[in-house]
Amino acid sequence: MDVLPSVPAAPRFDLDEPGTFLYTGAASSRGYELNRCALTLRSASARGQFLADETAYLKRFGLSDEVCAQVRARDWTALLKAGGHLLALLKIAATVGENLFHIGAHSVGTDARTLYAACPRRVRGLGDLGG
């Protein structure tokens, strides 16, 4: 397997950050406004408005300056930590011409193309399930 060095070959069997950002109720409350904003982009007209003036669009939803800056910087990992749901952030990515692999690559620490080439990232084992 020619997995490129910037993508660790085998994800670990734990649910700790930064491997995993488990989407809990607390995260959902933390990211409520961000997700509400992102999910408006499920309509073409909203995507048009976002692209016409991103800052003005974000301001409508009562997002903090910090979160607005993270959106503008496409700092996907920070947005996940701020309670952004991956599937909501994906609407922002879609609007600006990015996709799932761009968001994933940001968390993995590589670029989308390298991550795409590295998938599937195979792991083996059934842990305590036995065989």
Next chain:
Amino acid sequence: MGLEYDLGMSGAFKPEWQIWYDGVQPVKAWLEALRPDRLVVVYNDHLNHFQFDAYPTLALGVAASFRQADEGWGLRDFPPLPGDIDFGWHVATSLVRGEFDLTVCQELSIDHGVYSWFPYLFDLPWRLPITPIAVNMVRHPIPTSRRLYRLGAALRQAVASWPAPERVLVVATGGMSHQISGARFGMANEELDRYFLRHLRERCDSLVDIPQETLMRLGGTEAAELAIWFAMRGALSPAVREVYAFHTFPKITGCGVIAFEEAGP
């Protein structure tokens, strides 16, 4: 899976998706021979219809048709799915009276939870009437595996009490091992997927007892969607005949299918 289907139909399946397309053809042929009258689909929405102002744990769609959800990239070239009003209300009544009180949605747009695999199995024009049931898989707490197995049993009751002598197909669908956020993005545990398929027919209880956290550790957070499959198994009797099973791992989600028929007459 859905976008790869569109590429394939325009003449160029990627090799890893050709494997999946070929692998599900026996299921398509089986369905054509079965000629079901109605279809119940238990699936998960991916924040494409619902959002967090009101996110139902379990929701049932009752409408004349269900439009395709815009997931952010615009619509694919497919029509709405045909709904099933009379049967839908029958299912709603049967479930709620059986203490399975779901949210009833008279408008429901449907995303790749159904639109991804549906064209692989059903040719246009789509005529088979559908009753969709959406399960929260986007935010914890998600319903337990046992609860979804019991949902299947409740669906069996609903189907059994429908007065017409019709054939109802129950489909449950969710990704197998996969994780699409965080640094574990793209993890693929084929061993887990195959273990699941191997045990679903005869040792379903042992699968239902696996903590969802274990599924998530071994197969990625989205492997929790395997719990949805229990709604299909729970709708069938303990002794079923396995018609077909297939598994492959094209890119970022384990893709599997298993088809059961009631063994008895």
